[in-house]
Amino acid sequence: xSYVHPEYLVDTEWxxxxxxxxxxxxxxxxxxxxxxxxxxxxxxVQVDWFSTLQHPLRRDFLTKEKFEEVASNLGINNAxxxxxxxxxxxxxxxxxxxxxxxxxxxNVRIMNGGRLKWEQExxxxxxxxxxxxxxxxxxxxxDKSIRAFREEVLEQSSSKKPLVDVRxxxxxxxxxxxxxxxxxxxxxxGxxxxxxVSIPWSxxxxxxxxxxxxxxxxxxxxxxxxxxxxxxxxAYCRIGERSSLTWFVLKYLLxxxxxxxxxxxxxxxxxxxxxxxxx
Amino acid sequence: xxxxPNLQEIVDDFATMTREDKLETLIAYAESFPxxxxxxxxxxxxMEPVPECMTPVRLFGEKLPDGGIxxxxxxxxxxxxxxxxxxxxxxxxxxxxxxxxxxxPADFFLPMKLEDAITHxxxxxxxxxxxxxxxxxxxxMEGKT
Numbered sequence: 423x424s425y426v427h428p429e430y431l432v433d434t435e436w437x438x439x440x441x442x443x444x445x446x447x448x449x450x451x452x453x454x455x456x457x458x459x460x461x462x463x464x465x466x467v468q469v470d471w472f473s474t475l476q477h478p479l480r481r482d483f484l485t486k487e488k489f490e491e492v493a494s495n496l497g498i499n500n501a502x503x504x505x506x507x508x509x510x511x512x513x514x515x516x517x518x519x520x521x522x523x524x525x526x527x528x529n530v531r532i533m534n535g536g537r538l539k540w541e542q543e544x545x546x547x548x549x550x551x552x553x554x555x556x557x558x559x560x561x562x563x564x565d566k567s568i569r570a571f572r573e574e575v576l577e578q579s580s581s582k583k584p585l586v587d588v589r590x591x592x593x594x595x596x597x598x599x600x601x602x603x604x605x606x607x608x609x610x611x612g613x614x615x616x617x618x619v620s621i622p623w624s625x626x627x628x629x630x631x632x633x634x635x636x637x638x639x640x641x642x643x644x645x646x647x648x649x650x651x652x653x654x655x656x657a658y659c660r661i662g663e664r665s666s667l668t669w670f671v672l673k674y675l676l677x678x679x680x681x682x683x684x685x686x687x688x689x690x691x692x693x694x695x696x697x698x699x700x701x
Numbered sequence: 702x703x704x705x706p707n708l709q710e711i712v713d714d715f716a717t718m719t720r721e722d723k724l725e726t727l728i729a730y731a732e733s734f735p736x737x738x739x740x741x742x743x744x745x746x747x748m749e750p751v752p753e754c755m756t757p758v759r760l761f762g763e764k765l766p767d768g769g770i771x772x773x774x775x776x777x778x779x780x781x782x783x784x785x786x787x788x789x790x791x792x793x794x795x796x797x798x799x800x801x802x803x804x805x806p807a808d809f810f811l812p813m814k815l816e817d818a819i820t821h822x823x824x825x826x827x828x829x830x831x832x833x834x835x836x837x838x839x840x841x842m843e844g845k846t
Contacts, residue, residue, distance in 0.1 A: 459724070460781050
Protein backbone atom coordinates (compact mmCIF):
# COMPACT_ATOMS: atom_id res chain seq x y z
CA UNK A 423 0.00 0.00 0.00
CA SER A 424 1.30 3.45 -0.80
CA TYR A 425 1.02 6.67 1.15
CA VAL A 426 -2.44 8.22 1.20
CA HIS A 427 -1.16 11.58 -0.10
CA PRO A 428 2.10 10.78 -1.88
CA GLU A 429 1.94 14.17 -3.63
CA TYR A 430 3.24 15.79 -0.44
CA LEU A 431 6.60 14.06 -0.89
CA VAL A 432 9.20 14.60 -3.61
CA ASP A 433 12.53 12.82 -3.99
CA THR A 434 15.99 14.33 -4.41
CA GLU A 435 15.92 13.66 -8.15
CA TRP A 436 12.73 15.71 -8.54
CA UNK A 437 14.29 18.60 -6.62
CA UNK A 438 17.46 18.46 -8.73
CA UNK A 439 15.32 18.65 -11.86
CA UNK A 440 13.29 21.61 -10.56
CA UNK A 441 15.98 23.78 -9.02
CA UNK A 442 15.43 26.44 -11.70
CA UNK A 443 11.69 26.03 -12.04
CA UNK A 444 10.08 29.46 -11.45
CA UNK A 445 6.91 27.80 -10.13
CA UNK A 446 8.87 25.94 -7.46
CA UNK A 447 10.62 27.38 -4.43
CA UNK A 448 13.03 25.16 -2.50
CA UNK A 449 13.33 26.12 1.16
CA UNK A 450 15.94 24.83 3.60
CA UNK A 451 14.87 24.78 7.27
CA UNK A 452 17.41 23.39 9.72
CA UNK A 453 18.01 22.88 13.37
CA UNK A 454 21.47 24.42 12.92
CA UNK A 455 20.95 27.95 11.53
CA UNK A 456 24.41 28.13 9.92
CA UNK A 457 24.14 24.98 7.80
CA UNK A 458 22.48 26.80 4.91
CA UNK A 459 25.33 29.30 4.73
CA UNK A 460 27.91 26.50 4.72
CA UNK A 461 26.29 25.06 1.56
CA UNK A 462 22.78 24.30 0.30
CA UNK A 463 20.89 22.85 -2.65
CA UNK A 464 21.31 25.06 -5.74
CA UNK A 465 18.42 27.50 -5.97
CA UNK A 466 17.33 27.00 -2.33
CA VAL A 467 16.49 29.82 0.07
CA GLN A 468 16.54 29.65 3.87
CA VAL A 469 13.84 29.97 6.48
CA ASP A 470 15.04 29.78 10.08
CA TRP A 471 12.54 28.18 12.49
CA PHE A 472 13.45 30.68 15.17
CA SER A 473 14.52 34.01 13.69
CA THR A 474 12.17 33.85 10.69
CA LEU A 475 9.13 32.01 11.96
CA GLN A 476 8.76 33.08 15.60
CA HIS A 477 7.18 36.21 16.98
CA PRO A 478 9.97 38.52 18.19
CA LEU A 479 8.39 39.05 21.63
CA ARG A 480 5.63 36.57 22.47
CA ARG A 481 5.90 32.81 22.44
CA ASP A 482 4.01 32.43 19.18
CA PHE A 483 4.58 32.40 15.45
CA LEU A 484 5.11 35.51 13.41
CA THR A 485 2.01 37.52 12.59
CA LYS A 486 0.04 37.03 9.37
CA GLU A 487 1.37 40.37 8.05
CA LYS A 488 4.95 39.40 8.85
CA PHE A 489 4.42 36.00 7.20
CA GLU A 490 3.19 37.76 4.06
CA GLU A 491 6.35 39.86 4.08
CA VAL A 492 8.59 36.79 4.50
CA ALA A 493 6.85 34.91 1.67
CA SER A 494 6.87 37.98 -0.61
CA ASN A 495 10.59 38.53 -0.05
CA LEU A 496 11.26 34.91 -1.05
CA GLY A 497 9.40 35.52 -4.31
CA ILE A 498 6.60 33.13 -3.36
CA ASN A 499 3.13 33.63 -4.74
CA ASN A 500 -0.01 31.85 -3.64
CA ALA A 501 0.37 29.16 -6.33
CA UNK A 502 4.08 28.42 -5.82
CA UNK A 503 4.98 24.82 -5.06
CA UNK A 504 7.18 24.95 -1.99
CA UNK A 505 9.57 22.09 -1.23
CA UNK A 506 11.01 21.99 2.27
CA UNK A 507 14.12 20.07 3.28
CA UNK A 508 16.61 20.23 6.13
CA UNK A 509 18.89 18.50 8.62
CA UNK A 510 17.92 16.05 11.39
CA UNK A 511 15.61 13.91 9.21
CA UNK A 512 13.59 16.97 8.18
CA UNK A 513 12.39 17.92 11.68
CA UNK A 514 12.51 21.59 11.02
CA UNK A 515 11.50 21.18 7.39
CA UNK A 516 8.24 19.65 8.67
CA UNK A 517 7.95 22.43 11.23
CA UNK A 518 8.29 25.10 8.52
CA UNK A 519 5.82 23.26 6.28
CA UNK A 520 3.33 23.11 9.15
CA UNK A 521 3.62 26.87 9.75
CA UNK A 522 3.23 27.61 6.01
CA UNK A 523 0.07 25.52 6.09
CA UNK A 524 -1.05 27.34 9.21
CA UNK A 525 -1.04 30.51 7.13
CA UNK A 526 -2.93 28.79 4.35
CA UNK A 527 -0.24 27.77 1.83
CA UNK A 528 -1.55 24.47 0.47
CA ASN A 529 0.98 23.62 -2.20
CA VAL A 530 3.78 22.22 -0.05
CA ARG A 531 6.13 19.22 -0.24
CA ILE A 532 8.87 17.59 1.80
CA MET A 533 12.01 16.38 0.05
CA ASN A 534 12.23 12.82 1.33
CA GLY A 535 15.55 12.19 3.08
CA GLY A 536 16.45 15.87 3.49
CA ARG A 537 20.04 17.11 3.56
CA LEU A 538 21.41 13.72 4.56
CA LYS A 539 20.14 11.89 1.48
CA TRP A 540 21.16 14.73 -0.86
CA GLU A 541 24.65 14.56 0.61
CA GLN A 542 24.80 10.74 0.50
CA GLU A 543 24.00 10.85 -3.21
CA UNK A 544 26.93 13.18 -3.82
CA UNK A 545 24.71 15.97 -5.07
CA UNK A 546 26.07 19.53 -5.08
CA UNK A 547 25.91 22.07 -2.26
CA UNK A 548 26.47 25.72 -3.19
CA UNK A 549 26.92 28.95 -1.27
CA UNK A 550 25.20 31.29 -3.74
CA UNK A 551 22.09 32.79 -2.21
CA UNK A 552 19.48 33.23 -4.95
CA UNK A 553 17.26 36.29 -5.02
CA UNK A 554 13.79 36.43 -6.49
CA UNK A 555 11.58 39.24 -7.59
CA UNK A 556 9.40 40.37 -4.72
CA UNK A 557 5.77 39.28 -4.83
CA UNK A 558 2.75 40.45 -2.88
CA UNK A 559 1.76 37.29 -1.05
CA UNK A 560 -1.65 37.11 0.59
CA UNK A 561 -1.82 34.81 3.60
CA UNK A 562 -5.02 33.31 5.01
CA UNK A 563 -6.09 33.62 8.61
CA UNK A 564 -4.33 31.04 10.77
CA ASP A 565 -5.73 27.53 10.30
CA LYS A 566 -6.48 26.51 13.87
CA SER A 567 -7.56 23.06 12.69
CA ILE A 568 -3.91 21.94 12.62
CA ARG A 569 -2.71 23.63 15.82
CA ALA A 570 -3.75 22.61 19.33
CA PHE A 571 -3.76 24.94 22.32
CA ARG A 572 -3.57 23.89 25.98
CA GLU A 573 -7.31 23.99 26.77
CA GLU A 574 -7.95 21.65 23.88
CA VAL A 575 -5.16 19.34 24.97
CA LEU A 576 -6.65 19.18 28.47
CA GLU A 577 -10.04 18.34 26.95
CA GLN A 578 -8.40 15.69 24.72
CA SER A 579 -6.69 14.15 27.73
CA SER A 580 -9.73 14.15 30.01
CA SER A 581 -12.00 12.73 27.30
CA LYS A 582 -9.40 9.99 26.70
CA LYS A 583 -8.88 10.82 23.03
CA PRO A 584 -5.56 9.96 21.38
CA LEU A 585 -2.48 11.96 22.31
CA VAL A 586 0.90 11.03 20.85
CA ASP A 587 4.02 11.90 22.83
CA VAL A 588 6.83 11.78 20.27
CA ARG A 589 9.68 12.55 22.66
CA UNK A 590 12.37 10.07 23.66
CA UNK A 591 11.35 7.28 26.09
CA UNK A 592 13.19 8.94 28.97
CA UNK A 593 11.40 12.24 28.45
CA UNK A 594 8.08 10.38 28.36
CA UNK A 595 8.84 8.56 31.60
CA UNK A 596 9.84 11.82 33.26
CA UNK A 597 13.42 10.74 33.89
CA UNK A 598 14.57 13.57 31.63
CA UNK A 599 12.91 16.92 31.01
CA UNK A 600 14.65 17.55 27.71
CA UNK A 601 16.13 15.30 25.03
CA UNK A 602 19.09 13.15 26.01
CA UNK A 603 22.19 15.33 25.47
CA UNK A 604 20.14 18.52 25.50
CA UNK A 605 20.12 21.01 28.37
CA UNK A 606 17.89 19.69 31.15
CA UNK A 607 15.76 22.73 31.64
CA UNK A 608 12.72 24.36 30.16
CA UNK A 609 10.10 22.61 32.32
CA UNK A 610 9.46 22.47 36.05
CA UNK A 611 8.04 18.96 35.98
CA GLY A 612 8.79 15.75 34.08
CA UNK A 613 6.39 13.11 32.78
CA UNK A 614 3.71 13.12 30.11
CA UNK A 615 0.16 14.27 29.50
CA UNK A 616 -2.25 11.69 31.02
CA UNK A 617 -3.35 9.17 28.41
CA UNK A 618 -0.61 10.02 25.90
CA VAL A 619 1.07 7.07 24.21
CA SER A 620 4.78 7.09 23.53
CA ILE A 621 5.76 6.82 19.86
CA PRO A 622 9.12 8.54 19.44
CA TRP A 623 9.22 10.55 16.20
CA SER A 624 12.36 8.78 15.02
CA UNK A 625 10.47 5.51 14.60
CA UNK A 626 8.81 7.07 11.54
CA UNK A 627 12.07 7.53 9.62
CA UNK A 628 14.77 5.22 8.32
CA UNK A 629 17.93 6.03 10.21
CA UNK A 630 20.19 5.16 7.25
CA UNK A 631 19.01 7.87 4.88
CA UNK A 632 16.40 9.95 6.79
CA UNK A 633 13.60 8.91 4.44
CA UNK A 634 10.14 8.09 5.81
CA UNK A 635 9.31 4.47 6.51
CA UNK A 636 6.89 2.65 4.22
CA UNK A 637 3.18 3.18 4.63
CA UNK A 638 2.74 -0.39 5.94
CA UNK A 639 5.41 0.13 8.58
CA UNK A 640 3.95 3.49 9.58
CA UNK A 641 0.44 2.15 9.79
CA UNK A 642 1.60 -0.78 11.93
CA UNK A 643 3.54 1.61 14.16
CA UNK A 644 0.69 4.02 14.93
CA UNK A 645 -2.29 1.67 14.74
CA UNK A 646 -0.36 -0.79 16.88
CA UNK A 647 -0.37 1.83 19.62
CA UNK A 648 -4.04 2.63 19.18
CA UNK A 649 -3.57 5.80 17.12
CA UNK A 650 -6.16 5.34 14.38
CA UNK A 651 -7.53 7.53 11.63
CA UNK A 652 -11.14 7.55 12.91
CA UNK A 653 -10.36 9.85 15.83
CA UNK A 654 -8.94 13.32 16.42
CA UNK A 655 -5.25 13.06 17.21
CA UNK A 656 -2.92 15.55 18.92
CA ALA A 657 0.86 15.16 18.76
CA TYR A 658 3.33 16.95 21.01
CA CYS A 659 7.01 16.96 21.97
CA ARG A 660 9.12 19.58 23.76
CA ILE A 661 8.57 22.68 21.61
CA GLY A 662 6.53 21.26 18.74
CA GLU A 663 9.32 20.66 16.25
CA ARG A 664 9.68 16.88 16.46
CA SER A 665 5.89 16.51 16.65
CA SER A 666 5.44 18.46 13.42
CA LEU A 667 7.23 15.57 11.70
CA THR A 668 4.76 13.13 13.31
CA TRP A 669 1.92 15.48 12.33
CA PHE A 670 3.13 15.36 8.70
CA VAL A 671 3.32 11.56 8.76
CA LEU A 672 -0.16 11.10 10.24
CA LYS A 673 -1.85 13.76 8.13
CA TYR A 674 -0.30 13.20 4.72
CA LEU A 675 1.49 9.87 4.59
CA LEU A 676 -1.27 8.01 6.48
CA UNK A 677 -4.10 10.40 5.60
CA UNK A 678 -5.62 10.87 9.08
CA UNK A 679 -8.25 13.60 8.64
CA UNK A 680 -7.96 15.36 12.01
CA UNK A 681 -4.44 15.76 13.36
CA UNK A 682 -3.15 18.71 15.35
CA UNK A 683 0.29 19.65 16.54
CA UNK A 684 0.49 21.03 20.08
CA UNK A 685 3.45 23.39 19.77
CA UNK A 686 3.22 24.51 23.40
CA UNK A 687 4.28 20.92 24.08
CA UNK A 688 6.19 19.92 27.19
CA UNK A 689 7.83 23.32 27.70
CA UNK A 690 4.30 24.65 28.26
CA UNK A 691 2.59 21.64 29.87
CA UNK A 692 5.46 20.87 32.26
CA UNK A 693 5.33 24.47 33.52
CA UNK A 694 1.56 24.89 33.60
CA UNK A 695 0.15 25.29 37.11
CA UNK A 696 -2.49 22.69 37.91
CA UNK A 697 -2.01 20.70 34.71
CA UNK A 698 -2.40 16.94 35.24
CA UNK A 699 0.72 14.85 34.70
CA UNK A 700 1.29 11.13 34.50
CA UNK A 701 4.61 9.42 35.12
CA UNK B 702 39.45 40.72 36.99
CA UNK B 703 39.89 41.44 33.27
CA UNK B 704 39.30 38.71 30.70
CA UNK B 705 42.27 37.15 28.90
CA PRO B 706 43.17 39.63 26.09
CA ASN B 707 42.25 37.38 23.14
CA LEU B 708 38.88 36.57 24.65
CA GLN B 709 38.25 40.22 25.54
CA GLU B 710 38.92 41.19 21.93
CA ILE B 711 36.36 38.67 20.66
CA VAL B 712 33.79 39.85 23.22
CA ASP B 713 34.34 43.50 22.24
CA ASP B 714 34.06 42.69 18.53
CA PHE B 715 30.76 40.87 18.98
CA ALA B 716 29.35 43.58 21.25
CA THR B 717 29.21 46.07 18.37
CA MET B 718 28.15 43.71 15.57
CA THR B 719 24.78 43.55 13.83
CA ARG B 720 22.93 40.22 13.81
CA GLU B 721 24.11 39.57 10.23
CA ASP B 722 27.74 40.28 11.17
CA LYS B 723 27.46 37.94 14.12
CA LEU B 724 26.18 35.15 11.91
CA GLU B 725 28.91 35.77 9.33
CA THR B 726 31.58 35.80 12.02
CA LEU B 727 30.24 32.55 13.45
CA ILE B 728 30.40 31.04 9.96
CA ALA B 729 34.01 32.20 9.62
CA TYR B 730 34.84 30.59 12.98
CA ALA B 731 33.06 27.39 11.91
CA GLU B 732 35.02 27.35 8.65
CA SER B 733 38.32 27.77 10.47
CA PHE B 734 37.45 24.94 12.87
CA PRO B 735 40.61 22.79 12.95
CA UNK B 736 40.43 19.05 12.23
CA UNK B 737 41.05 16.70 15.12
CA UNK B 738 44.79 15.86 15.22
CA UNK B 739 45.61 12.28 14.24
CA UNK B 740 46.96 11.36 17.67
CA UNK B 741 43.61 12.23 19.24
CA UNK B 742 41.58 10.55 16.51
CA UNK B 743 42.68 7.21 17.94
CA UNK B 744 41.91 8.22 21.50
CA UNK B 745 38.43 9.71 21.36
CA UNK B 746 37.59 7.87 24.59
CA UNK B 747 40.03 10.08 26.48
CA MET B 748 38.18 13.19 25.34
CA GLU B 749 35.69 14.80 27.68
CA PRO B 750 32.06 14.70 26.48
CA VAL B 751 29.92 17.85 26.74
CA PRO B 752 26.40 16.55 27.41
CA GLU B 753 24.97 20.08 27.60
CA CYS B 754 25.38 20.44 23.85
CA MET B 755 22.74 19.56 21.26
CA THR B 756 25.40 17.70 19.28
CA PRO B 757 27.91 15.04 20.25
CA VAL B 758 30.78 17.25 21.40
CA ARG B 759 34.04 16.05 22.91
CA LEU B 760 37.02 18.12 23.95
CA PHE B 761 40.56 17.56 25.13
CA GLY B 762 43.00 19.96 26.80
CA GLU B 763 46.55 19.29 25.61
CA LYS B 764 49.20 20.37 28.11
CA LEU B 765 51.87 22.48 26.41
CA PRO B 766 55.53 22.50 27.56
CA ASP B 767 55.10 25.95 29.16
CA GLY B 768 52.16 24.75 31.25
CA GLY B 769 49.53 26.32 28.99
CA ILE B 770 46.62 24.37 27.52
CA UNK B 771 45.61 23.88 23.91
CA UNK B 772 42.05 22.69 23.37
CA UNK B 773 41.02 20.18 20.70
CA UNK B 774 37.41 19.52 19.74
CA UNK B 775 35.57 16.71 18.03
CA UNK B 776 32.31 18.12 16.60
CA UNK B 777 30.51 16.84 13.48
CA UNK B 778 30.57 19.08 10.38
CA UNK B 779 26.74 18.96 10.30
CA UNK B 780 26.80 21.26 13.34
CA UNK B 781 28.54 24.43 12.15
CA UNK B 782 27.03 26.61 14.88
CA UNK B 783 28.50 24.43 17.62
CA UNK B 784 31.81 24.31 15.76
CA UNK B 785 31.79 28.11 15.49
CA UNK B 786 31.04 28.60 19.19
CA UNK B 787 33.75 26.11 20.25
CA UNK B 788 36.17 27.87 17.90
CA UNK B 789 35.48 31.17 19.63
CA UNK B 790 36.35 29.67 23.01
CA UNK B 791 39.46 27.97 21.62
CA UNK B 792 40.64 31.22 20.01
CA UNK B 793 40.01 33.10 23.22
CA UNK B 794 41.60 30.63 25.61
CA UNK B 795 44.19 28.49 23.80
CA UNK B 796 47.68 28.71 25.26
CA UNK B 797 46.52 30.11 28.58
CA UNK B 798 47.49 28.60 31.94
CA UNK B 799 44.83 26.56 33.81
CA UNK B 800 44.44 29.30 36.47
CA UNK B 801 43.70 31.87 33.77
CA UNK B 802 41.11 29.61 32.17
CA UNK B 803 39.46 28.95 35.55
CA UNK B 804 39.22 32.70 36.20
CA UNK B 805 36.91 33.32 33.20
CA PRO B 806 33.43 34.11 34.59
CA ALA B 807 30.68 31.75 33.39
CA ASP B 808 28.69 34.73 32.09
CA PHE B 809 31.60 36.47 30.31
CA PHE B 810 29.72 36.33 26.99
CA LEU B 811 26.72 38.41 28.03
CA PRO B 812 28.03 41.62 26.36
CA MET B 813 28.33 39.65 23.07
CA LYS B 814 24.51 39.54 22.88
CA LEU B 815 24.62 36.15 21.20
CA GLU B 816 20.86 35.86 21.60
CA ASP B 817 20.55 38.20 18.59
CA ALA B 818 21.85 35.39 16.42
CA ILE B 819 21.25 32.05 18.16
CA THR B 820 18.66 30.47 20.44
CA HIS B 821 18.98 30.18 24.22
CA UNK B 822 19.34 26.43 23.89
CA UNK B 823 22.55 26.98 21.98
CA UNK B 824 23.81 29.53 24.46
CA UNK B 825 23.33 26.86 27.14
CA UNK B 826 25.49 24.56 25.04
CA UNK B 827 28.11 27.29 24.75
CA UNK B 828 28.16 27.65 28.56
CA UNK B 829 28.45 23.88 28.81
CA UNK B 830 31.52 23.85 26.56
CA UNK B 831 33.20 26.52 28.72
CA UNK B 832 32.38 24.58 31.89
CA UNK B 833 33.97 21.44 30.48
CA UNK B 834 37.04 23.40 29.28
CA UNK B 835 37.42 24.60 32.86
CA UNK B 836 37.05 21.05 34.10
CA UNK B 837 39.83 19.97 31.73
CA UNK B 838 41.96 22.88 32.99
CA UNK B 839 41.37 21.83 36.59
CA UNK B 840 42.35 18.24 35.81
CA UNK B 841 45.51 19.51 34.16
CA MET B 842 46.30 21.65 37.19
CA GLU B 843 45.86 18.65 39.46
CA GLY B 844 48.18 16.66 37.22
CA LYS B 845 45.49 14.23 36.10
CA THR B 846 46.08 14.60 32.38
